[in-house]
Amino acid sequence: MSSRAEPVTETLLRKWGLPDPGDSKKSRGDVVVVGGSRTSPGAVLLAGESALRVGAGRVALAVPQSIDAQVGIALPEAGILALPDDAEAPLNGELGERIASADAVLIGPGFSDADETRATLLAVAGAGPRLVVLDAFALGVLPEIDRGSLPDDLILNPNKDEAKILLGHELADDVADVGEIAGAFDAVVNCYGVVADPDGHAWRLDDGDGGLGTSGSGDVLAGAIAGFAARGVDPARAAVWGSWAHARAGVRLGERVGLGYLARDLARELTSAVHSVRG
Numbered sequence: 440m441s442s443r444a445e446p447v448t449e450t451l452l453r454k455w456g457l458p459d460p461g462d463s464k465k466s467r468g469d470v471v472v473v474g475g476s477r478t479s480p481g482a483v484l485l486a487g488e489s490a491l492r493v494g495a496g497r498v499a500l501a502v503p504q505s506i507d508a509q510v511g512i513a514l515p516e517a518g519i520l521a522l523p524d525d526a527e528a529p530l531n532g533e534l535g536e537r538i539a540s541a542d543a544v545l546i547g548p549g550f551s552d553a554d555e556t557r558a559t560l561l562a563v564a565g566a567g568p569r570l571v572v573l574d575a576f577a578l579g580v581l582p583e584i585d586r587g588s589l590p591d592d593l594i595l596n597p598n599k600d601e602a603k604i605l606l607g608h609e610l611a612d613d614v615a616d617v618g619e620i621a622g623a624f625d626a627v628v629n630c631y632g633v634v635a636d637p638d639g640h641a642w643r644l645d646d647g648d649g650g651l652g653t654s655g656s657g658d659v660l661a662g663a664i665a666g667f668a669a670r671g672v673d674p675a676r677a678a679v680w681g682s683w684a685h686a687r688a689g690v691r692l693g694e695r696v697g698l699g700y701l702a703r704d705l706a707r708e709l710t711s712a713v714h715s716v717r718g
Contacts, residue, residue: 444614444633444641447683449716457680457717458671460494467496468669471541472662473522473563474548474575475502480510482549482575482658485702487517489662490545492709493684495669499537502549526558530566538566542669547577548658556580564588570668572596574661579604586625592674593626596661602630614641629664629678632686636675644682648689655702660685663709680713687712 445451460467470490475483480502487498499518502510511519520534530538538544546563550556557580564571564584570592573581578601595605602620603609610616610630618635621628625637632644664681668674688708692700 444635444643447642447644447646447679452680452683452716455676455680457494457667457713460670464496467494468542468666468671469497469499469537469540470495470662470665470669471499471501471520471538471544471568472548472665473501473538473544473546473559474550475500475506475510476549476551477503477505478551479549480506480513481655484510484514485655485658485706486545486548486574486662486665487514488703489659489706489709490543490666490669491516492706493663493666493670493681493713494710495543495666499541501534501538522559523562526555527562530562535566538563538568541568542671543570543572543665544568545572545574545661545665547574548661550576552576553580557583560584561588564590570594570674572661572665572668574657575601581605581624591625592668593624594664594668594674594678595620595624595626595628596657596664596678597628597630598657599631602628614643617641627674627678629660629682632682634675634678634682640675642675642679644679644686646683646686646690648686648693650693650698650700651686651689651705653700653702653705656685656689656705659688659702659705659709662706683716684709684712687715691715 501520556576621635667677
């Protein structure tokens with residue numbers, strides 16, 4: 440793939456625009472976030488809140504039963520669904536129905552076991568989701584998953600370590616390498632400000648702030664991408680919008696409070712960041 444990428448500017452984002460929100464939460468998209476563990480229950484909370492902050496209408500968090508009560512209290516705006524004790528079990532009942540009907544399903548934030556993540560990813564795929572966003576541990580197991588078992592609309596949100604796993608070697612040329620991952624997995628890929636689709640198109644964001652390198656920041660980013668995708672934004676543009684909103688939120692916080700803001704601050708800043716570009 441070429442090393443050339445279109446720069447992402449406010450002018451480009453205004454040209455693209457965003458879907459009309461309609462008159463109800465159902466018209467703004469439904470997101471299901473699948474993840475969480477006892478050691479990292481906050482990741483799904485950050486991702487779920489971020490999806491809501493960029494305009495998604497409804498969010499449900501599918502988490503292990505060991506943490507479902509605590510998660511529900513922490514994010515009262517979200518519905519809570521318990522993952523089955525057997526990660527390989529088919530997702531039937533309400534959980535399976537919500538995944539099948541959701542506009543975007545985000546898998547990975549907060550998972551801490553590779554085998555359970557792999558089994559859960561396959562079970563979720565078996566429920567027939569329309570669009571899937573993969574993050575964190577779900578990216579680490581992706582090379583072992585048959586691409587045909589996943590939906591056509593697939594967005595990957597790797598950090599550089601996860602990109603190395605998907606690529607099979609260190610990143611040398613960000614745009615070309617991210618494009619190679621996009622082609623190999625037939626997916627839209629967002630990695631550190633570079634977004635590529637499997638058709639060979641690429642975009643680059645030059646905005647950002649050093650404070651973005653904080654615990655939970657990637658969960659915010661993944662949630663924002665899922666939120667835009669659920670609103671009906673094309674997968675590649677959803678990744679660009681999510682990456683841009685995440686970066687702009689960091690810039691705004693960096694200017695206002697300086698280094699030391701938290702991922703939860705980033706989530707809360709997303710709404711203002713999006714409205715700033717829309718005028």
